[in-house]
Amino acid sequence: MPRLSLRWGNCRRSSRSTRRGASRWAPALLLMHLAAAAEAGQVLVLYPNSRLLISNVALDSGLRQTIHANSREPVRVFSEFLDEPEFGGDQYELTMATYLRDKYADRPLDAVLIVGDTALRFILRYRDRLFPGVPVVHAGVTREMLQSMPTLAPDVVGVPVTYDFAGTVKQALKWHPRATHLVIVFGASRQDDWESLVRPEIDAILGHVRAEYLVGLTMPALQKRLRELGSDSVVLTWPMFRDGDGRSYMLTESAALVAAASSAPVYAPVDTLMGTGVVGGRVLSYEQIGRQAGQILTRLLSRQPDWQRMPQAPASVLQVDWRQIKRWEIDPEQIPSDAIVSFRPPALWQAYRNAVLGAVTIIVLLSTLIALLLLERLRRRTAEIAMQKQHTALAHASRLAVAGELTAAIAHEINQPLGAVQTNADTAEVILQAGGDRREDLLRLVGRIRNDNLRASQVIKRLRALLARQEARRQPLDLNAVLTDVEAFLRPELQRRDISIALKPVKTPARILGDETQIQQVLINLILNAMDALVEAPLDRRSILVQIDCAAGTHSVSVKDQGRGFADGDLSKLFDSFFSTKRTGMGLGLSIARTIVVAHGGTIRAERGPSGGAIFHVELPAHEASENAA
Amino acid sequence: MSTHTRPLIHIVDDDDSMRMALIELLKTTGFDAIGYGSTGEFLLNSLPDRHGCILLDIQLPGPSGLELQAALLRKDVALPIIFLTGHADVSSSVRAMKAGAIDFLEKPVARETLLEALERALASDIARRNTVEAARRRQERLDLLTPREQAVFERVISGMLNKQIAMDLGISLRTVKAHRAQMMQKLGASTPAELGLIAGKSVESDEG
Numbered sequence: 001m002p003r004l005s006l007r008w009g010n011c012r013r014s015s016r017s018t019r020r021g022a023s024r025w026a027p028a029l030l031l032m033h034l035a036a037a038a039e040a041g042q043v044l045v046l047y048p049n050s051r052l053l054i055s056n057v058a059l060d061s062g063l064r065q066t067i068h069a070n071s072r073e074p075v076r077v078f079s080e081f082l083d084e085p086e087f088g089g090d091q092y093e094l095t096m097a098t099y100l101r102d103k104y105a106d107r108p109l110d111a112v113l114i115v116g117d118t119a120l121r122f123i124l125r126y127r128d129r130l131f132p133g134v135p136v137v138h139a140g141v142t143r144e145m146l147q148s149m150p151t152l153a154p155d156v157v158g159v160p161v162t163y164d165f166a167g168t169v170k171q172a173l174k175w176h177p178r179a180t181h182l183v184i185v186f187g188a189s190r191q192d193d194w195e196s197l198v199r200p201e202i203d204a205i206l207g208h209v210r211a212e213y214l215v216g217l218t219m220p221a222l223q224k225r226l227r228e229l230g231s232d233s234v235v236l237t238w239p240m241f242r243d244g245d246g247r248s249y250m251l252t253e254s255a256a257l258v259a260a261a262s263s264a265p266v267y268a269p270v271d272t273l274m275g276t277g278v279v280g281g282r283v284l285s286y287e288q289i290g291r292q293a294g295q296i297l298t299r300l301l302s303r304q305p306d307w308q309r310m311p312q313a314p315a316s317v318l319q320v321d322w323r324q325i326k327r328w329e330i331d332p333e334q335i336p337s338d339a340i341v342s343f344r345p346p347a348l349w350q351a352y353r354n355a356v357l358g359a360v361t362i363i364v365l366l367s368t369l370i371a372l373l374l375l376e377r378l379r380r381r382t383a384e385i386a387m388q389k390q391h392t393a394l395a396h397a398s399r400l401a402v403a404g405e406l407t408a409a410i411a412h413e414i415n416q417p418l419g420a421v422q423t424n425a426d427t428a429e430v431i432l433q434a435g436g437d438r439r440e441d442l443l444r445l446v447g448r449i450r451n452d453n454l455r456a457s458q459v460i461k462r463l464r465a466l467l468a469r470q471e472a473r474r475q476p477l478d479l480n481a482v483l484t485d486v487e488a489f490l491r492p493e494l495q496r497r498d499i500s501i502a503l504k505p506v507k508t509p510a511r512i513l514g515d516e517t518q519i520q521q522v523l524i525n526l527i528l529n530a531m532d533a534l535v536e537a538p539l540d541r542r543s544i545l546v547q548i549d550c551a552a553g554t555h556s557v558s559v560k561d562q563g564r565g566f567a568d569g570d571l572s573k574l575f576d577s578f579f580s581t582k583r584t585g586m587g588l589g590l591s592i593a594r595t596i597v598v599a600h601g602g603t604i605r606a607e608r609g610p611s612g613g614a615i616f617h618v619e620l621p622a623h624e625a626s627e628n629a630a
Numbered sequence: 631m632s633t634h635t636r637p638l639i640h641i642v643d644d645d646d647s648m649r650m651a652l653i654e655l656l657k658t659t660g661f662d663a664i665g666y667g668s669t670g671e672f673l674l675n676s677l678p679d680r681h682g683c684i685l686l687d688i689q690l691p692g693p694s695g696l697e698l699q700a701a702l703l704r705k706d707v708a709l710p711i712i713f714l715t716g717h718a719d720v721s722s723s724v725r726a727m728k729a730g731a732i733d734f735l736e737k738p739v740a741r742e743t744l745l746e747a748l749e750r751a752l753a754s755d756i757a758r759r760n761t762v763e764a765a766r767r768r769q770e771r772l773d774l775l776t777p778r779e780q781a782v783f784e785r786v787i788s789g790m791l792n793k794q795i796a797m798d799l800g801i802s803l804r805t806v807k808a809h810r811a812q813m814m815q816k817l818g819a820s821t822p823a824e825l826g827l828i829a830g831k832s833v834e835s836d837e838g
Contacts, residue, residue: 422739448650
C-alpha cells in the first residue's frame with residue numbers, strides 16, 4: 001500500500017515509527033511496509049456538515065460495519081466535520097485545513113473519505129498540503145458536481161450519486177392523486193441551474209400533470225406565488241443558493257421559506273431538507289453510501305489490485321417527515337414499509353422496548369420493594385404499638401406491685417378517717433339519744449365527719465390515679481408539686497417503716513413536660529427502693545433525702561439514702577429488667593423508671609453515696625416555653 | 631381513791647381527727663379524756679393518780695404503742711391499756727395481750743365494743759386500786775407493831791406454835807402469848823386466819 005511520509009510544513013518523524021519501539025533504527029521504507037502488513041489502517045472521514053445529522057450518523061454506521069466486517073486488521077476511523085452551512089468561506093476553510101494538518105500530523109493516514117460536494121471541493125483544494133499522496137475516496141458526491149469539475153486524479157475515486165427527482169415526483173403524485181399541477185422551484189445562481197438537468201426526467205413522467213418552473217424568482221415573489229397554490233398543486237424544491245435579488249441562502253434556509261409559504265405540499269429529493277417543512281422525497285440512503293465507501297476503503301487498505309473498480313450507484317430511498325404526513329393528511333397506510341419516517345413520535349414500545357421492559361421491571365421491583373417496606377413498617381409500627389402497650393402494661397403492673405407493697409399503709413390511711421367517722425357518728429348518736437339542745441356540738445361533729453370522709457376519698461382518689469391504666473398524657477408539670485404529692489402518698493408507709501424523708505425542692509417551679517402518673521411512678525419507685533435499702537438500717541441512718549436541682553435546660557431529682565447500697569458489679573445491671581438485689585423484688589422498678597425517663601427525653605443514673613448508700617439521679621429536659629413565660 | 635367521780639381516759643393516737651373524735655365521744659358518754667399525739671407526749675405529761683385507763687394506738691410516729699406499754703410496765707404505771715389499731719396483726723396483738731393489755735380493738739371500732747372494753751378496763755383499774763388500797767391499809771397496821779410484836783407476827787403467819795416461837799426468840803411462853811395478844815389487838819384480828827389475810831397469805835391454824 002502506498003504510504004508517503006512526506007509532510008506539508010514541518011516534517012516530523014512518523015509517530016508510527018516511535019510506536020514500533022525497538023525497530024526504530026531499521027530502514028524507514030522497510031518499516032513502513034512491515035507496518036502496513038501488521039498494523040491497523042487509519043482513515044479520516046470528512047463530512048461537510050454537522051456531526052449530528054442523521055445522514056452522517058447513518059453513513060458512519062454503514063461505513064464502520066462494512067470496514068470492520070471485511071478487514072482482517074483493525075481499522076481506525078477518524079471523523080471530522082466541516083459544519084456547513086453554519087460555517088464556510090475561505091478563511092474558515094484555511095482554519096480547518098490548519099487544524100486538520102496539525103491534528104493528524106502524527107497519524108499517518110492510509111485514506112481519506114470525503115462525504116458530499118463541499119467536502120470534495122475542500123479536499124481537492126487542500127489535499128496536497130494536508131495529506132499529499134493519500135488516496136481519496138468520495139461518497140455522496142453528485143454526478144452533476146463531478147461533471148462540473150476537472151477530471152479527478154486517479155487516486156481520487158468514488159461512486160457518484162444521482163438525486164432522484166423523478167422518483168420523488170412520482171411518489172408525490174401517488175400521495176396526491178388529485179394533483180394536476182407540479183410547481184418546481186430553483187434558485188437563480190449558477191449552482192442553482194438544475195432545470196435543464198431535471199426537465200427531461202420529469203417531463204417523462206408527468207402525464208396529465210402540468211409543470212410550472214419557478215426559477216430565479218425573488219423570494220417575495222416566489223412566496224406570493226406559492227401562497228396562491230390550490231389543493232391540486234404539489235411543489236418540488238431544491239436547496240437554493242441565491243434568489244432573483246441575489247440574496248444568498250444557507251442550504252436549508254430557502255426550503256424552509258418555500259415550505260412556510262406554500263399552501264401545497266413541498267417535496268425535495270434530498271435528505272438535508274428534512275425538517276424544514278418539506279414532506280419528503282426519494283433520497284439517497286446514506287447508510288448504503290457508507291457501506292459502498294466501506295467496501296472501496298477495505299479493498300484499498302488491503303491493497304487489492306482492483307480497488308479502483310467502483311460499484312453501482314446506490315438506489316434512492318423514500319424519506320418522509322411524519323408531521324407533514326399528518327399535515328397533508330396522507331394515509332399512513334400508503335407509506336411503503338421501507339420508507340424512513342422522521343419526526344414520528346416513536347411508539348414507546350417500538351422505540352424503547354428494552355428500556356420500557358427495564359423500566360417496567362424496575363417499577364415492579366421497586367413497587368414490590370416499597371410494598372414490602374410499607375408492610376415492614378406496618379409490622380414495625382404494630383410491634384411498636386404492642387411494645388408500647390406492653391410497656392404501659394408493665395408500668396401498670398409495677399404500679400400495682402407498688403400498691404401491693406403499700407397496702408398496709410394505704411389501709412391505714414383509709415382506716416383512720418373511717419374510724420374517726422364512726423366515732424363521731426357514735427358521739428352524735430349519743431348526743432341525740434340524750435336529748436337536749438346541743439346543736440352546735442352536732443354541727444361540729446357533722447363537719448368533722450364530712451372532713452374525714454373527704455380525707456378517705458382523697459386517699460382512694462390518689463390511689464386510683466396511680467393505678468389507673470391510662471394512656472400517657474404530656475402536660476406541663478412542676479417537679480416540686482409532683483414530689484410533694486409523692487411524699488404525701490408515701491408518708492404512711494414511711495411512718496410505718498420508721499423512716500424519715502427530707503425534701504429539698506427549689507424555690508422556682510421546676511417545669512417539665514411529662515405524664516404526671518409516670519413521673520410520680522419514677523419517684524415512688526426510687527423512694528421505695530431507698531426505703532427497701534433501709535430495712536435493716538440503724539435508727540440514725542433511717543432517712544431519705546430527695547432534692548430537686550435546676551440547671552440550664554435540665555431539671556434533676558436526686559434520691560439519696562444511707563442504706564445498704566449496691567455492689568460495684570451491680571451498677572451496670574441496676575436498670576436491667578428482672579434484675580433485683582432484693583429477695584422479693586421483681587426487678588422491674590428501675591427498669592420501668594428508666595423506660596419512662598428515656599421516653600421523656602431524660603436520663604437516669606445511679607452512684608454510690610459518699611458515706612454508703614445509693615444516690616439516684618433523674619435528669620429531665622426543662623419545659624422551655626413555660627420557662628420563658630415565667 | 632381520787633375525789634374525781636368521772637374516770638379519766640388517756641388517748642394516745644397520732645391521727646388528729648381520730649383522737650378528737652374519741653375525746654368527744656368519751657366526754658359525751660361520761661368520761662374525762664386527754665389526748666396525746668405520740669408516746670413521747672404521753673410520757674412527758676405527769677400522770678394524775680386517777681381512776682382511768684389508756685386507749686393506745688399501736689402505729690405511732692417514733693416509739694410504738696407496744697413500746698409505750700413496755701415502758702409503762704417498767705415504770706410501774708399500772709393503768710389498764712386498751713389497744714386500738716388500724717390494722718391488727720396477730721403478732722402484735724399476742725405481744726400486747728401477753729404484756730397485760732385489757733383488749734385489742736380494731737378501728738373503726740363500734741361504740742358498744744369500745745365502751746364494753748372501757749368498762750372492763752375501768753373495772754380492772756378499780757380492782758387493782760382496791761388491792762393496792764388494802765395492802766396500804768395493812769401496811770399501816772403492821773407499822774404499829776413493835777419489833778418484838780413484828781417478830782411474833784411473822785412467826786405466827788409462818789405457822790409456828792407459841793412454844794416454837796418462844797424457843798426461837800429465846801423468850802418465855804408467857805411473854806410470847808402477851809406479845810401475840812397485843813399484836814392481834816393492834817392488827818384487829820381474832821384468829822390466825824385473819825392474820826394470814828392481813829399478811830396476804832393463808833395460815834395453818836392449830837390453836838387458839
